[in-house]
Amino acid sequence: MNLPDFPRLAALQVRLLDQARRAWASAVLLFAFFWIVASAGFSGGIQKHGMPDGARGGGIEVMLDASAKKPYVYRQFSPQLANFLDRTLPSSLKEAISAAAAPERTFARTVSVTKPEFRFRYICVYYISFLALFASLFALRRILLDYGLGKGIAMAVPAIFVLAFPYLQTGGGYYYDQVELCFLALAYLAALRGRLVPLAIVSMIATLNKEAFFFFVPALFPLLFERVGRKRALLGCATAILASGLVNAAMKLLFFDAPGAAAEFKLFRNILNYLNPLTYLQFENTYGIAGPAGVFAGTLLVAAIVALRGWGVSPLAVRRHMLLAACLNLPLFLAFCATGELRNLSLLFVGFVVLGAHALRDWLRAQCGAPPAVQPAAPDPLLARQRH
Helix, strand or coil, X not given: CCCCCHHHHHHHHHHHHHHHCCHHHHHHHHHHHHHHHHHHHHHHHHHHHCCCCCCCCCCHHHHHCCCCCCCHHHCCHHHHHHHHHHHHCCHHHHHHXXXXXXXXXXXXXXXXXXXXXXXXXXXXXXXXXXXXXXXXXXXXXXXXXHCCCCHHHHHHHHHHHHHHHHHHCCXXXXXXXXXXXXXXXXXXXXXXXXXXXXXXXXXXXXXXXXXXXXXXXXXXXXXXXXXXXXXXXHHHHXXXXXXXXXXXXXXXXXXXXXXCXXXXXXXXXXXXXXXXXXXXXXXXEECCEEEECXXXXXXXXXXXXXXXXHHCCCCHHHHHHHHHHHHHHHHXXXXXXXXXXXXXXXXXXXXXXXXXXXXXXXHHHHHCCCCCCCCCCCCCHHHHHHHC
16 A cells, blocks of 8 residues: 655645635635625615616616606616617527526516516626626725725725615615716726826716716816826816716707606705604615614714724825715705615715725724824825925
């Protein structure tokens, strides 16, 4: 009986361990982790709302045949991509995909997928939304890495936010919410790196997904300013705003005769609701468990703690971005959105992730006994550039 060659086994173990520690193996683990996180976060939203199936205003069926009411009908990115795939792919492939990917087996709210005329296109929109949420994790991670926050924080904070995303889809949720998050993150990353052409391209496509993206572009000025200076920042913002505005105008002309109004004015109703204490004590099921709904007091408290902890330790440009985004988003949220529909505070999402990541880094430093990393108040780069 031959004994095993232990030196060779030891050498093989060393080689295998070396391969497991290489960059490609780390990429595989990151991909798997983000896939699990995106699957959970996406499932949490679909479980609550579907896409939303059967809704007459912006439900998936009326969106796929472009008969939805305004303003939902303007949001054509995913439906048109699904219609394109339906026209392009061979029937055999579409049948195989429809048989393999069947959301109705898991989610009772996905009733529209059972209708033959919508089935394949429904599945396309379903997976476009999921893949957008999956991609947003990588975009958010890259943003945090660009801030030098470390790989652990850059992986953990986007994952936490995506897992919390179904709690933001409160009172309503649409297939374009996940796509919107992806485009917001890509636009933020382009601005952070001073890439003006990609920013303009993202702005066009993102506006096709949701017209509110138009208001996100001006909030990116502080990031562009810090990277490329005032003139190029103004040029980049103006170009992206123009690109977004042209798409917005084109969609409004294209669906000029669609029923409904371009926006529903809800200011006075919202003021009355927000003055009612019961508005902050509502519950709904998320992930199958009773939890907060709308502007629940606990949700607002958690968000405030994260923002306050991250504010003083985040770069000045991030704080300016958040202030601009809030000045643009909050009036729109109050005037045109349903009470407590937190998903419509989307212009703040990417900045909130950045604040949360800086807050986490500061907390970890405190646990190790390091002094807090407070961002210096001076010199102000904006004032410094103005002096020159």
